[in-house]
Amino acid sequence: MAVIVLMYHHTPDGAPEGFYDVGLATFRDQIRTLRDAGVSFVKFSECDRPDNVQAGIHVALTFDDGHASNAAAFRFLADEGLTPTAFIVRDWSARDPAYLSARALGDFKEICELGGHGATHRALSSLTEAELADELAASRDYVGEIAGAPVSTMALPGGHGGARELAAAQRAGFVLVGNSRPLPHVTRGVTVNRNCVNRTHHARTPLGWTRAGPLHWTALRARFAAAAAGRRLMGKSLYGALTALAK
Ligand SMILES: [Zn+2]
Structure with a gap:
């Protein structure tokens, strides 16, 4: 039937500030609510498997930007036996202490899948062909080095990108590309719909999506x-x- 892919950004241990923040307590409640309802969780890297797309309803967990506040969320998920995917921006990880560094990500790679989210977070659709190829290769290489394995998943920065950007992503070696279209993933293919969870959503909202x-x-x-x-x-x-x- 479908995979409902959830997209989180910051998960602060306190009151959310930005619109896309989900407080850690609310995040935990959302996951526990899904778990207690018996929802099936799958990894983002597995969300295009025929048995996941075509049979049942499954949930995959993704985090964009690699914010440092996600560290507590990843540990909580590991305790729950769940593996999320974090999409990393190279320059933010390399230079900005508000984001998870290469070393921190290296510590999480056993409990969290790592994917690309651009080198700079520029909208891929705004780049020339050469810039696009460089942006994707730099992102892939940065995350691949941390993961110690080829990186095959990514998410579009800002959700921006169409056929040209998807083709370039595939040429760079990405097999699955998360977008920001708020729909279930029901058709197999490189582009994966994702549902953004934001500060207005409560503990039962993601569960509601699985039953919609x-x-x-x-x-x-x-x-x-x-x-x-x-x-x-x-x-x-x-x-x-x-x-x-x-x-
Ligand atoms: Zn982003």
């Missing part, structure tokens, strides 16, 4: 299409400011 019927997803799809059209008309920065206010 077609009408819920049809309404979300329409809202997403309208937002995408708005983004094209307005330009990205204004759009970002407006949607952060509107959601």
